[in-house]
Amino acid sequence: MTSSPAWRVARVDRTCVRLVAADPETGAPRTGPAAGPVVRLRPGGVLDAVVGEPVAPAVGDAVVPAPTDADPDRFLLAPRRSELVRDSVDRTAGTQVLAANVDVVLVVEHLDPEPKLGRIERLVTLAWRSGATPVVVLTKADLVTDAPQWLDDVARVAPGVGAHAVSAATGEGLDAVRAVLEPGTTLVVVGPSGAGKSTLVNALAGGDVMATGQRRESDGRGRHTTTHRELVPAGECWLIDTPGLRAVGLVADADAVDETFPEVAELAAQCRFGDCAHAGEPGCAIAAAIEDGRLDERRLASWRTQQREVAHQARRAGDRAAQLDFRRSVRQRERDIRTYHRVTGRGGRP
Ligand SMILES: Nc1nc2c(ncn2[C@@H]2O[C@H](COP(=O)(O)OP(=O)(O)OP(=O)(O)O)[C@@H](O)[C@H]2O)c(=O)[nH]1
Ligand SMILES: [Zn+2]
Known part of the structure; x- marks a missing residue:
């Protein structure tokens, strides 16, 4: 028996959003055909909401068909469980919702070049503020020998937050990150460009779902390969990759800072x-x-x-x-x- 799917926003384009099907019972990605309808945005880039004013949709948003049959293409945004927010790019126009309805924020930082603890602290605050749970992932463990010491440092700057050293190259540590992925949950990866976010998403999803960049040997920086955010199914859970956050505009409140x-x-x-x-x-x-x-x-x-x-x-x-x-x-x-x-x-x- 198939009940009608629950829809989520997989991707936000300039004039429309693309939906993807979730299982209405478990919230997990739906097996079988997953791609859903493309819904046109209203002027101003918004969609009507089930409750309150129209809002600009974000990747991960839950969407329900409007309760009347009059317009079968009309969808309404459901209230958000959590919201990962950052400063707008130009730091003037308010804030930007990076992802909605996220359960876990993977704060990704490379071990090579050396991790920046301050950046981890800032992203952990961003994560606490969202309402989701932060988990720190140190990538490229295959390139260094001092991963355990860095994990100790992370434990100091992110007390009470899970932290794992991983290598997409050798597979080290990936099982520990997979263990975080409970069925039906949504994970978003955040971190600087070149940290290996897309590579990690691909490894977790078990296939090439995101394009990755070749590392520039000279300075070890990535090339900003990821240009859009997208909600991708990975087994029974969902992953959202984000482009590197160049200057993390911290959108926080005192409570989130206290948690960090x-x-x-x-x-x-x-x-x-x-x-x-x-x-x-x-x-x-x-x-x-x-x-x-x-x-x-x-x-x-x-x-x-x-x-x-x-x-x-x-x-x-x-x-x-x-x-x-x-x-x-x-x-x-x-x-x-x-x-x-x-x-x-x-x-x-x-
Ligand atoms: N040696 C090694 N290289 C890695 C690992 N993970 C990622 N890389 C390399 O690091 C480079 C950057 O990886 P990406 O996954 O594109 O980085 P990203 O964080 O998604 O970068 P943006 O899309 O620019 O935000 C690529 O050349 C990857 O092959 C790893 O565990 N070990
Ligand atoms: Zn004092």
């Missing part, structure tokens, strides 16, 4: 002042942890950078509520410092 830096967040909560800026205030738990080596200076610097970006983002987005919060916290800090002066009888900076 749980140990820093925990320390910050122990500071004497609730809004401690960790800039020399008395009773600062972060300063104490740096002092006795429990917290790494590098981690603190990354945390500060991401915090600043979140604040900047919120201001730029014209988020009035966040601005008010920010001003309130500045005023609160001023009050706390005055209190400190009064109680201790000391002048100057606390």
Whole structure:
């Protein structure tokens, strides 16, 4: 017996989206003919939604036929379970949804050239923010001998996040990544160009579904082979490849940053002042942890950078509520410092 398929957006083009069939029970790719209808976008590149305003569809979106038979070509976007978002390319026009309804974000970074831990931290925050679970994959393990040390470093910058070293060349580590792929789940790969994302997607899908680039020997960089995002079936789950994120516009909120830096967040909560800026205030738990080596200076610097970006983002987005919060916290800090002066009888900076 065949029930009617659930549709997902496989690909977004300028004027239309291509749908692909999912099993309505399991959410897994449908066996048999999978390609679905091509749906024209409305002016402005949007589709009507089941709930609320029309939205610009993203790869991975779930789509349902409109409940009337009047127009059999009319489809509605279902609400999203999760949303992987980044800054728009020109950093002015708001944000861009890279993928919708994602369960796992594979943060892919090459072992050769050396991995950039800061980039992993940023992408992990992006992943937490999406509502999906991050997993770090270090690629090209066949080219280096120090993969285990790098995995230790990743454990430090991404506490509580699974991390695997893999090689598409030898197959090492691929089973560990496959184990993450539960039936019906959707994975998106993110990472810099040339990290081996498309190669990994091909290895996981068990066939050449994405074109890959030849590595330039001179600098080890890829050539930006992947030019579009596409939802591809891989056994019982789905994979989404993304073009290399050149400058990762971090779209995050304070909660996502806290998830990436749980140990820093925990320390910050122990500071004497609730809004401690960790800039020399008395009773600062972060300063104490740096002092006795429990917290790494590098981690603190990354945390500060991401915090600043979140604040900047919120201001730029014209988020009035966040601005008010920010001003309130500045005023609160001023009050706390005055209190400190009064109680201790000391002048100057606390
Ligand atoms: N030695 C080795 N080379 C790899 C491995 N994985 C990928 N490569 C090579 O790295 C280069 C880049 O791989 P891609 O998969 O195209 O990289 P990408 O991240 O998809 O790049 P963009 O599409 O530009 O974002 C290719 O030449 C791959 O053959 C690996 O595990 N070992
Ligand atoms: Zn502090």
